[in-house]
Amino acid sequence: MMDGDDKAAGKCPVMHGSMTTQSVGVSEWWPKTLNLDILHQHDAKSNPLADFDYREAVKTLDFDAVKADVTALMTDSQDWWPADWGHYGGLMIRLAWHSAGSYRLMDGRGGGGHGNIRFAPLNSWPDNGNLDKARRLLWPVKKKYGNKLSWADLILLAGNVAYESMGLKTFGFSFGREDIWGPEKDVYWGSEQEFVGDAAQRYEDIMKPDTLANPLAAVHMGLIYVNPEGVNGQPNPLNTAEQVRVTFARMAMNDEETAALTCGGHTVGKAHGNGDASVLGAEPEAAGIENQGFGWMNPNLGGKATNAVTSGIEGAWTTHPTKWDMGYFKLLFGYEWELTKSPAGAWQYRPIDIREEDMPVDPTDPTKRVMPMMTDADMAMKIDPAYNAICQKFMADPAYFDDCFARAWFKLTHRDLGPRTRYIGPEAPKEDLIWQDPIPAGNTGYDVAKLKAAIAASGLSGADMVATAWDSARTFRQSDLRGGANGARIRLAPQKDWEGNEPARLARVLSVLEPIAAAHGASVADTIVLAGNVGVEQAAKAAGFDVSVPFKAGRGDATADMTDGDSFVWLEPLADGYRNWLKKDFDVAAEELMLDRTQLLGLTGPEMTVLMGGMRVMGANHGGSAHGVFTDRVGALTTDFFVNLTDMSYKWVPTGRNSYDIVARKSGETKWTATRVDLVFGSNSILRAYAEVYAQDDAGEKFVTDFVAAWAKVMHNDMF
Secondary structure, three states: OOOHHHHHHOOOOOOHHHHOOOOOOHHHHOOOOOOOHHHOOOOHHHOOOOOOOHHHHHHHOOHHHHHHHHHHHHOOOEOOEOOHHHOOHHHHHHHHHHHHOOOOOOOOOOOOOOOHHHOOOHHHOHHHOOHHHHHHHHHHHHHHHHHHOOHHHHHHHHHHHHHHHOOOOOOOOOEOOOOOOOOOOOOOOOOOOOOOOOHHHHEOOOOOHHHEOOOOOOOOOOOOOOOOOOEOOEOOHHHHHHHHHHHHHOOOOOHHHHHHHHHHHOOOOEEOEOOOHHHOOOOHHHOOHHHOOOOOOOOOOOOOHHHOEOOOOOEEOOOOOOOOOOHHHHHHHHOOEEEEEOOOOOEEEEEOOOOHHHOOEOOOOOOOEOOOOEOHHHHHHHHOHHHHHHHHHHHHOHHHHHHHHHHHHHHHHHHHHOOHHHOEOOOOOOOOOHHHOOOOOOOOOOOHHHHHHHHHOOOOOHHHHHHHHHHHHOOOEOOOOEOOOOEOHHHOOOHHHOHHHOHHHHHHHHHHHHHHHHHHOOOHHHHHHHHHHHHHHHHHHHOOOOOOOOOOOOOOEOOHHHOOHHHHHHHOOOEEHHHOEEOOOOOOOHHHHHHHHHHHOOOOHHHHHHHHHHHHHOOOOHHHOOOOOOOOOOOOOOOHHHHHHOOOOEEEEEEEOOEEEEEEOOOOOEEEEEOHHHHHHHHOHHHHHHHHHHHOOOOHHHHHHHHHHHHHHHHOOOOO
C-alpha cells in the first residue's frame, strides 16, 4: 500500500524500470565488474523452439516451393513499400548482403548465420536503413513454411533468388542456419557513442587503414564497410580504395573478390536519397509503438519508390538496374565523372555528358529517365591501379566476372556456416573451397582401446598430453565454426609455431604421438585428443576416481594444401586463461580475455570454472608455470584449487600487474603464486558461487564428473 507522498507523486507500484532500457544494471553501477552475460546470452529459456532440431527439420522443406515463392515475391510490389521498377531484387540483395557482411575474420563474429540482423543494434544501424521493410516483405514466406525455414536461411536465400531472377547464375546455396532469439551480446562493434561519427576514433592514423582497431572491420559505428561518401565523409577515391581493401580483407576477401563484390553488388538496384533525410522518423529501436516495428518512417514517401530516402545517396549505378549485365563497367569506364551532391545532401558522382539512352528510367515512372550515380567506393574501382587492373580483366571476359562474383557472393553468404559437410539442400555445391577449411574423412575402424594403451605406455606425462590436446581443440570458434582439433592443424604452419602452443614441447609430443597413430591406423587428430583423454583419466585415477572420458573417432588430418594459412593467422590465441598464459600485457584485463575465449568455445560459466580448476591441478599451465597450482598433489584431478582459493587462512598480495602471492596469514609464508584469472574465481561474486560448489567437502566426485563432461565438449566441438 502506498503512503500519501507516493500517491501525491503518482508513483507506479510496478517494477517498470526493469522492463525498459532505462533501468540501471550492475555493470552501470560498477563498470569494472566482470560481466558473464555473454556466456549465457542464448539460454534455452529464451528459445521458444528449445527442443526443436532445425537442421533436421529443414531437410524436409519443399525447397523448390520455397524458391518459387521467393521468386514470385520479387515482383509483387506492395503499396506500403513500393518496389523500385516493380522489383524487390536490389532491396533483398542488400538485406542478404548486410546480414552476412557484418562478419569479420579476426573473431568470426557477426555474419548472417543466425539472423542477428533482426535485432538491435544491427536492425537500427544507419547502414541498415529500411531493411526492416525487406524483412517484413518476407514475412508471408516465413509464415507459410514456419519452423522448417529459419529467418537466417530465408534472408540469405532472398539475396540469392534476387540475383537469379535478374539473370545471374549463382554458385549455389545451402540451408541449415539456426535462428537466435535475441541480440548477440558478445560482439564488440566499437566504443563510439554515436553512429557514423568521427572515424578517426577507430584508428591510430585514419590515413593508414591497417591501423583500424581489431577486431573491427567497418570504418564507422553503424556501417557495414566504408563510408560511401569517402573517408570520414570526404571524397577521395584513392583513400577510399585503401579503406575498402582493409575492410574486405578483414572479411577474408582478397582484391579480386573485393572488386567482384563491389562491381557485382552495384550492377543491380539503386541507392536512395531523393528527399529530405532530416524528416525521417527514428530507427526501429527508437520508434513509436504505432509504427509496427518500422523505423525511418518517411512522411514524403507517398507510395512512390522514387521518394525513398535511405543512405542519402540517390540513383542507380547502371542503365538496367533489374538486370544482371556488364552495365556497371560500361558506365563507370565509359564516362568521366564529376563530384556532386544528392537531393538529400550526400556526396556522389555524376557522369559528364551522358547519353539519354544510357540513363536508367525513374523507379516509379518508366516514362522518365534519371541520372545514374557512382559513390567514392565505385570511383576507387576505376582509379586505384590494382582494382582497375582487375576490372579490366572482368570487362575483357564477362564469363570470368560472372564466375568470380558468384563465388565471392557464395563465400560472403556462407563463410560462417562451417565446413561443407554441414551444407543442406539440392543446391549445395560439391566443390571443396580452401576457405571452408576442408578436412579428409578419418578412419573409425581402428582399435581405440589398443591405441589408448599405446599412448599410456608412451612415457608422455599427463600434463603434456592434456596441454597438447587442449591447444589443438581451443582454436574452435562457435562464431563461424572454424578451428578445433579435427584436422590436426596444430602440426602445420602457422599453428605449430604459435608461441601459445609451446613449439618445442609440441614438437616433442608430436614426435611420440605421430608414430603411434600410424601404427594403429588412426589419424593424428584422433590420437592427440585420445592422448588428452588418457591424461584426464590418469589424473582422475590419481584422485581416486575411475572414469572413461567420452571419445568419438573419425577426425581427419588436413594437409598444408588444405590450409589457408593467411586466414588461420587470425585464430592464434593471444591469451589462454585455462593454461594461465598471456602473450603480452594487454589493455584488456586477463579475465576479460578468458571470457572471450570461453564464449567462442561455447562454454558456460560453470563449465569454465570446472575446467579452470582441473587444468590447474593437472599441471597443464603454459611453460609449466606454477601460478594458480594450488595443490601439493599436482597431476591428480582434485578439488584443491577451489579448496585453497576459498581458504580464508590465506591472503592475496599483489606483486605486479598480473601476479600475486598467496600468503599464510599466521606465518607470513608465501604458499603459492597466482594471476588474475586464478583469483577472479574467488573474488567475483558469481564465479565464487560456482567455485564454492567445488570447494565443499562432498564435491570430489561431482567435480570429476563435471570436468570430464566439459572436457569432452571442447574436444568434440568440431565433430559436426
